[in-house]
Amino acid sequence: MRTVPGPSDHVVVVGAGLSGLACALHLLGAGRRVTVLERDAGPGGRAGRVDLGGFQVDTGPTVLTMPHLADEAFAAVGDSLRRRVELMPLHPAYRACFADGSSLDVHSDGEAMEAEVRRFAGPVAAAGYRALRQWLERLYRAQMRRFIDTNFDSPVQLLHPDLARLAALGGFGRLDGRIGRFLPDDRLRRVFSFQALYAGVAPGRALAAYAVIAYMDTVAGVWFPKGGMHALPRAMADAAADAGADLRWSAEVSTLERSAGRVRAVRLASGERIPCDAVVLTCELPAAYRLLGRTPRRPARLRHAPSAVVLHAGTDRTWSHLAHHTISFGAAWERTFDELTRSGELMSDPSLLITRPTAHDPALAPPGGHLHYVLAPCPNTTVGPSAEAWRDLGPRYRDRLVGELERRGLDGFADSVREELLVTPLDWTAQGHAAGSPFSVAHTFAQTGPFRPRNLVRGVENVVLAGCGTTPGVGVPTVLVSGKLAAARVTGGTGRRTGATHGRVAERVGGTR
8 A cells, every 4th residue: 555655743624524533533543743734613514503593503414323433533533423412213214205195114124114114115125125225235345345444546456356355246237227136116116226326327327336335324323413513523632632643723724735646745825834844635526636736637527426405494393294305306217317417407307315303312402492404405506507507406496395395295394494504506516516516526436436636746755635525535434435445644643443342342232244
């Protein structure tokens, strides 16, 4: 594995999102002096927090899976996730509601889920689920160590027995077709393949290997941190500070001072100069490349994942059929993905993610209040409407969403709203997200593993990248791994823990598989 040559005693980490904080903790655990620079007033990055008239709104991810990856970062400095954050396992992990009026609770416990599938679709489907679960577990084992939790220097590293195992498992077939071999029911296939949208690829075109995301969601389990998702980066920042990190808020980086192929100092917009031995950039790829003064050449332009419209609504009521996470599927499926990734149209029959964090933490709302987070995927600004077009389109689409929610059983939703925040591709663009998408670079085959933008930058020997735009990719588990891998580039460590250590970490966070 290539590492940063020369001294690396003082490392500046730019960005205090999940990847930057994970990197900082691993660097601190390896004995480095660490300065974290964050342009916002506090930690979190995408996993931020907004106070909306007393409603505490998580502005980013709502689903926490694989918490042992966060605990590895805490463990690097002798701390633990459990000591810092109260995690609540979600049962069910999701509730899936379909256009025909049926619904299914998605459990991570195998026996509970098998019983639910039998109730929902009969004994043949239950047997198919049992086989699918075994396949997902084998798929995860084949991928995690060799293709996710690893630093790539060359595609040659793919030539390993695990690649043959992945191929034998059908990992290079199509996701939708592979899931269909186990589950004849179209509704069940959706439950185990919609996660491909996280990777920015339609299930019908995604590699079956991306079912590893379904493993994380439906087998490994889903948790919710008391205090909301923002409690995780807040706790990581506290642990880093206690371990000796210098955390600087409202500290925007303006330039990197370079000489002889190395960054010698980071200069802030305030004019302050911070000398350093190495730099980890966790900001968006376009911002990182601007600071570096160069964009790596690629055979084809990067493709970005679809975007999303998010309606954060603080209401004075809720609806009994909503779980903590509810996926409301429209009747359309293939057409929906075609609209999102090809034609650039808004979903004509939307599938929505509705999250109700106050189901497990009522303190996130004022007394008698409830929080609802409604996410509607939409085309990014390269494929669909421009960022500026959303200035007028956004309010109209908000009204369409509210009408759709009421048609799907959330009667009186419009009148229940006391506070709201609408986020569209216009806002994502203003935050610096390329193509107006918070989901970054899509996980097409040509943008996955060693073909994804790498975390070392040619021509600058002491700069490392981290975050969802580089390896291993998008999602809370993978950005935590990204921070660990970036730290390993600086320290020369593998960044991995042994199987025994993994088991002990899992016990600390409540039995993660």
